[in-house]
Each structure stands twice: as structure tokens, then as C-alpha cells.
Amino acid sequence: MTKQLRAIAVPMIAIVILLIFWEWLVWFKGWPRFKMAAPSDLIPAYQRHWDLFVTMGWQTLWRTVLGLFLAVIFGTLLGMIMGFSRIMRDALYPILVGFNAIPKATVVPIVALMFVGQHDFNTVLLAFMISFFPIAVSVSIGLSTLEPEYRDILRSLGASQATIFWKIALPKTLPEFFGALKVAVTLAFIGTNLMEIVSPHGRGLGALFDSGRTNSDFPLMFAVLIALAFLGIVLYYIVVALEKIFAGWAERAPG
Amino acid sequence: MTNLIDIKGVRHAYQTDSGPLPVLDGLEISVPEGGFVAVVGPSGCGKSTLTRLIAGLMKPDAGEVWLHGERVKGPRSTVGMAFQNPVLLEWRTILKNVLLPLEIVPTKLSRTQAEERARFLLALVGLEGFEEKRPSELSGGMRQRASLCRALIHQPDVLILDEPFGALDAFTREDLWQTMHKVKEREPFTGVLITHDLRESIFLADQVVVLSGRPARTQYVLDIPSSGPRTLEDLYTPEAAEQLNILRHQIQIAQGRAQPEDTAP
Numbered sequence: 001m002t003k004q005l006r007a008i009a010v011p012m013i014a015i016v017i018l019l020i021f022w023e024w025l026v027w028f029k030g031w032p033r034f035k036m037a038a039p040s041d042l043i044p045a046y047q048r049h050w051d052l053f054v055t056m057g058w059q060t061l062w063r064t065v066l067g068l069f070l071a072v073i074f075g076t077l078l079g080m081i082m083g084f085s086r087i088m089r090d091a092l093y094p095i096l097v098g099f100n101a102i103p104k105a106t107v108v109p110i111v112a113l114m115f116v117g118q119h120d121f122n123t124v125l126l127a128f129m130i131s132f133f134p135i136a137v138s139v140s141i142g143l144s145t146l147e148p149e150y151r152d153i154l155r156s157l158g159a160s161q162a163t164i165f166w167k168i169a170l171p172k173t174l175p176e177f178f179g180a181l182k183v184a185v186t187l188a189f190i191g192t193n194l195m196e197i198v199s200p201h202g203r204g205l206g207a208l209f210d211s212g213r214t215n216s217d218f219p220l221m222f223a224v225l226i227a228l229a230f231l232g233i234v235l236y237y238i239v240v241a242l243e244k245i246f247a248g249w250a251e252r253a254p255g
Numbered sequence: 256m257t258n259l260i261d262i263k264g265v266r267h268a269y270q271t272d273s274g275p276l277p278v279l280d281g282l283e284i285s286v287p288e289g290g291f292v293a294v295v296g297p298s299g300c301g302k303s304t305l306t307r308l309i310a311g312l313m314k315p316d317a318g319e320v321w322l323h324g325e326r327v328k329g330p331r332s333t334v335g336m337a338f339q340n341p342v343l344l345e346w347r348t349i350l351k352n353v354l355l356p357l358e359i360v361p362t363k364l365s366r367t368q369a370e371e372r373a374r375f376l377l378a379l380v381g382l383e384g385f386e387e388k389r390p391s392e393l394s395g396g397m398r399q400r401a402s403l404c405r406a407l408i409h410q411p412d413v414l415i416l417d418e419p420f421g422a423l424d425a426f427t428r429e430d431l432w433q434t435m436h437k438v439k440e441r442e443p444f445t446g447v448l449i450t451h452d453l454r455e456s457i458f459l460a461d462q463v464v465v466l467s468g469r470p471a472r473t474q475y476v477l478d479i480p481s482s483g484p485r486t487l488e489d490l491y492t493p494e495a496a497e498q499l500n501i502l503r504h505q506i507q508i509a510q511g512r513a514q515p516e517d518t519a520p
Contacts, residue, residue, distance in 0.1 A: 149342040156310040157359040157409070158330045167358070171346050249346040249389060 041219035067127025075132035079139025112199040130191035131184040138180035142173030175250035178243035260286040265318035280470035293456035296466030332360040335406035343390035350386040376404040396427035
């Protein structure tokens with residue numbers, strides 16, 4: 001088996017095994033459809049609601065990506081401020097940790113009340129709020145742990161701080177940045193869906209899930225979960241691909 | 256004759272929570288053009304501070320550092336540095352790492368000429384064929400060789416070496432000593448070498464400066480008479496043994512473990 005084929009085949013087989021086990025479990029336990037859905041129930045659910053899945057999936061996706069994009073910009077800037085200034089790090093860190101510790105589900109009603117009716121804005125805001133923290137922390141740690149020799153090499157030649165940042169600090173932080181981005185991708189999805197489920201406004205996969213819940217339509221609810229998992233996997237691997245391009249050097253050859 | 260490096264009465268202290276910690280006090284070192292001075296001394300006596308002062312990365316509290324008849328007030332592009340940690344940029348190939356200083360320092364070399372020079376230096380230190388490799392694919396000794404090439408690419412007046420071979424195993428280190436002689440023959444430089452290794456100091460330098468314990472001042476200067484490039488055999492002559500004895504005794508004085516009036520054993 002070639003390496004590439006194996007890289008695709010192994011996870012596929014694992015997924016199929018998981019689905020078979022799930023199907024078997026539902027059949028073995030004799031769970032009715034209003035209690036638990038089996039994989040075979042999902043196909044009709046997708047067929048019935050396919051148009052909804054496409055429009056709402058798109059709504060969830062673009063709002064997540066936009067929130068994540070803002071989180072990357074804001075998180076990187078914040079990380080740079082904390083990475084370069086000891087005082088700012090001391091000042092901002094406890095605030096950040098505290099902010100991150102607040103369960104975002106409690107923020108949803110506040111945000112929903114503050115910006116009544118602005119669904120897209122609210123959802124993007126929550127995706128952003130939940131996902132910038134790991135990025136800010138990783139960038140600040142990456143910058144503040146830069147060995148002084150790296151700076152000295154360029155500084156002794158008269159390089160400016162900006163040059164040192166572009167030539168050394170930024171590329172050196174990329175592996176940490178992408179590590180955090182992988183976490184942030186998943187978090188951003190959680191943020192989007194929290195808003196869509198807790199404060200439903202008829203948009204996004206979260207709203208579709210909520211309508212499944214009110215109708216006790218288990219196949220629909222599970223179909224939404226699987227769709228979310230699928231989108232999550234796709235975004236995650238886009239980040240992995242970007243990491244390979246921009247920080248592939250950090251990966252050691254195996255063995 | 257003016258010296259290329261002149262360190263006159265340099266004093267420096269670090270500010271710590273428990274008050275100022277003096278590290279250098281009345282330091283005097285002079286290196287003529289083309290000279291190679293090794294600085295040895297007890298641990299923590301301020302040797303690395305000295306390199307940062309010469310490189311213009313720090314200003315001394317008192318005293319003066321002169322390079323090429325000009326007082327050092329800040330970083331200058333005529334300095335090349337190599338540290339114990341080779342600090343190669345892992346996202347660049349070895350060739351691109353060596354070329355890094357030329358992206359900062361104004362150069363008359365064209366891109367091709369610069370690359371040619373980098374390849375020449377890499378070949379000189381025995382890294383021919385590794386130009387397109389990444390630092391992670393190289394051994395510690397090879398990385399240190401590449402770091403040396405980077406320190407030399409912009410033809411610096413002064414090469415500052417801060418324990419560059421300190422983290423290498425004994426055989427690799429001796430290999431690199433010989434490489435240093437080869438490099439100096441083809442690419443003459445004025446050098447300051449900070450080291451803990453007395454054999455290294457007498458093998459590479461033509462003058463060894465012993466610093467006292469903290470705060471460091473110039474305690475002793477030993478001239479190493481030499482004729483042409485040295486070989487490892489030169490380390491096993493009676494003269495070398497005597498030089499090492501003198502230096503070892505001076506280090507013991509610096510550490511406070513021997514009295515100056517004791518005669519060297």
C-alpha cells in the first residue's frame with residue numbers, strides 16, 4: 001500500500017467501523033427513533049432537508065470563518081503587545097485569563113440583548129470572543145521566549161526592531177501560532193453554534209438543530225451534529241494545509 | 256600602531272533587586288589588527304557582557320570601547336558574531352542562513368556574488384554539498400560551522416566568538432579549531448574569543464587574557480608566540496604544557512583558590 005493511499009484509507013476505515021458500531025448499538029439496544037438515531041436514519045434526514053443543510057451550513061460556515069479571521073488578527077496583535085512588553089503582559093494576562101474562564105454560554109444572552117436583531121454580528125462576535133485567546137497566548141509566548149541570541153545576531157548588525165520581527169520573531173512563532181489556530185478553529189465553531197442554539201434566530205446549523213429538538217426529530221438533530229463535525233474536519237485540515245505551507249520547516253522527518 | 260579593538264578602563268554593573276551587581280571593573284584589552292585574543296576567566300565573571308560591549312549591544316557604565324579608532328556607541332555592521340548556540344533560522348536553508356547578514360548590512364556584492372561568497376565560505380569550513388539543507392538536518396558541529404560562515408559573510412572587521420565550541424564534543428571541537436586556523440588563513444579577521452577551554456585558548460589565540468573573578472578586571476595577559484598555523488601536536492609540546500600551567504594557575508587565583516605569590520606548580 002502506498003503512503004498516500006494509506007493516509008486516506010486508514011481514517012476512512014476507522015470512520016466506517018465507527019458507523020457500523022453505532023448502527024449495531026442502536027439495533028442491539030432496540031432504541032426507538034425518538035430516543036436515538038442510527039446512521040441509517042441520517043440519510044433520509046439529509047434527503048428531506050438537503051436545501052436547509054446547504055443554506056444553513058453556509059451561514060454557519062461563513063460566520064465561523066469570519067469570527068476566526070477577526071480572532072487571528074486581534075489575537076496576533078494582542079499577542080505581539082504582550083510578547084514585546086513585559087508590563088503589558090503583566091497587565092493583560094489576568095484579565096485575559098478571567099475573560100477566557102467565563103463560560104461563553106452565559107455571554108450569549110447578554111450579547112443577544114445588547115445587539116438585538118443583529119444575528120450575523122452576534123454570531124460572529126461570539127465565534128471571535130471564544131477563539132482569540134489561544135492565539136493571543138501562543139503568539140505572546142512565542143515572541144517572549146525568543147532566545148536573546150536570535151535578536152543579537154541581527155541587532156549587532158544594526159537591524160531595526162521591525163526587521164528583527166519580520167525576519168526572525170514572526171517566522172519563529174509560526175509553529176506555535178498554527179498549533180493555537182487548530183484549537184481556535186474548533187472553538188470558533190462552538191461559539192457560532194452556541195449563539196445559534198441558545199439564541200435561535202432561524203439561521204445556521206444551530207437553528208436547524210433547535211428545530212429538530214423542538215420536534216423531537218432525532219435523525220435531524222444527529223444529521224446536524226454530523227454536518228458540524230464534517231465542517232469542523234474540513235476547516236481543521238485547511239489549517240493543517242496552511243501550516244504545511246508556512247511552517248512545514250518545523251516538522252521533523254519521522255524516525 | 257593603533258589597535259583595532261581597544262577596551263579602556265571599562266566598568267559595568269547590572270541593576271538587580273538587591274542593588275547593583277558589578278561585573279566588569281577596570282577592564283583593559285587591546286587587540287591589534289589581525290590579532291586573535293582569547294578571554295578566559297571563572298564562570299560568571301562577565302565574559303559575555305564583554306562581547307555585548309564590543310558588539311555595541313550595550314553601553315558600559317564607565318570606560319571606553321574603541322573599534323578601528325572610533326568609539327563604539329551602538330551596533331555597527333562591521334562586527335560578526337557567533338555564540339555557543341548556533342541560532343540558525345530553521346525555516347531557511349543553510350545557504351540562506353549564511354546570507355542573512357547581507358540582508359541587513361549594505362553590500363556591494365550582487366546576489367550572485369553574495370551566493371558565490373557564501374558557497375566559498377561553506378566549502379572552506381567543510382560544508383560543501385549542504386547548502387540547500389535545513390539546519391535541523393545538520394549535526395551540532397556542522398551547525399556551528401554554518402554559524403561561523405554567517406558571522407564572516409559580510410567581511411567584518413571584528414569577529415566575536417562567545418564560546419562557540421562550548422557545547423560540542425571533544426573531537427568535533429578539535430576539528431573546528433583546525434577549521435578556524437584554515438579560515439583565518441584565507442579570510443583574515445581580528446578576533447575575540449570567549450572560552451572556558453584553556454587548550455582552545457592557546458591553540459587558537461596569539462594572546463590570552465585572564466579575567467579576575469567578578470567584578471572582572473584584566474588579571475593576566477599571556478602572549479602565545481607562534482609561527483604559522485598550528486597543528487594539534489603543538490598542544491603536546493613542553494611550551495604548551497608550560498603555557499597551560501601558567502593559565503591554570505592564573506584561573507585558580509581568579510577563583511580565589513590560590514595566592515598570587517604562589518609559584519606556578
